[in-house]
Amino acid sequence: MDSKVDDPFGRLIRKLELLAPLDDADRDAIRALPFRRRVVSSQAFLLREGDTATDCSLLIEGYACRNKTLNDGARQIVSLHLPGDLLDLQHLMLQVADHNLQTISPAIIVCIPAGRLRTLVQERPTIGQALWRDALIDASIFREWVLNVGRRGARMRIAHLLCEFMTRVETAGLGTPEHFHLPMTQEVIADATGLTPIHVNRMMSAMRADGLLDRNGRELRIANWAGLRAAAGFDPLYLHQIG
Amino acid sequence: MDSKVDDPFGRLIRKLELLAPLDDADRDAIRALPFRRRVVSSQAFLLREGDTATDCSLLIEGYACRNKTLNDGARQIVSLHLPGDLLDLQHLMLQVADHNLQTISPAIIVCIPAGRLRTLVQERPTIGQALWRDALIDASIFREWVLNVGRRGARMRIAHLLCEFMTRVETAGLGTPEHFHLPMTQEVIADATGLTPIHVNRMMSAMRADGLLDRNGRELRIANWAGLRAAAGFDPLYLHQIG
């Protein structure tokens, strides 16, 4: 925990190293970035649609999501984020936020001036490549979400969300399917899958009855990883992980 | 028509100029790119999920989509493309296709080696910036589609798709709301909105009855642009067009 305060870029560097072969100079250049640290509570808005943004946000601790809303107030979460994720890399090149950025747990964020990141991308090609890949994988995940929300039934949709989240958690070294605590309420799962919380509840109860999930107080565990993957039709190809 | 054969990069350059201030050297560098030309029929697969891709495709003429399918064969279109669009810019940095690339009309495509584009991005920062913006706007559109498919009802969803398409057509200088021919069948609209063709038909009949759309044989016209925008709750902010 404290190490993250001392080295806010540790998780980011770990992630980027999976995307491109950073050298010492690259790592130093990242660590030399100026930043502003923010400690925020759960459900806090970091940015709202329409805001002008000159910073990119890096999630250090806790969980966050990007979401959009309709006039009637309905919320659609379009992505979920873990520690080490860049939350709005698009502000590298786009000034106006096209979605909200909101925490789903208490969190620590670091804000990096977009201009400094832009310079880094141009002066350090390997970092540029890593960030390109990060942005393109981000887009690939959005495509999968369009499929998820557009064509899968409720049960499959929820199972797929959990599989994706679990896989990303594991890749980030933050947990394993067996012992793993879901940071999302059923309402968050509903807003991420385009369902109502009530229907999410029913589907998850059914999955628990089928032995796929397991609950212990507030903690949700994946009881049958292979079964959940099968129920989701989950294929991690779209995450473009380096095997 | 013939001019596009002589200058396959014309529309792309026109588009990139809206994203970053290209100079003559930039334009020449783009025109100097090696390419392979393909003429394909409607419904042709240019690339399939899982394929290894070493080229990026540029759409010269006709219309295309990116789509993903479930095991049961259900298809979800995740994006629609016009002449001048780069269809799979992600192969700039990612080797394996995570979705299918398919035409929805007879089309002409130009394939550009991804490595050459990658070099261009590094050596010509302005082109790099334009392509970054293009990729980030692409991602922004995916986010809007997640919202569209996840939270809007059928009628609003279809109306929104038409508004977006119309706006992009107009920005690309390919048509106006008043006189504009939809290249999509109702089945394509269904696969793009996560609905069934039959339900799309019913909703579009209703919109026609309400005077929003108009049909003349095979041609679909937008009869009431303001009304359609209202029905869609369409706000073009997410397209990040330069005003």
Added chain:
DNA sequence: CGCTGGCTTGAGTAAATTCAACACACGTGG
């Protein structure tokens, strides 16, 4: 002429939503 592909219509069904309670854990203040 008779296909073919796209569009249209109707009736019955399935999936997910809405509305309305209720349960339960947790934290706060009395």
Added chain:
DNA sequence: CCACGTGTGTTGAATTTACTCAAGCCAGCG
């Protein structure tokens, strides 16, 4: 310590939305 309020999860019944199945239509074209 308990009472209470809040946020989250749970359950049931009625309703809405969209889907499925099954035809039929209609224009363009070989």
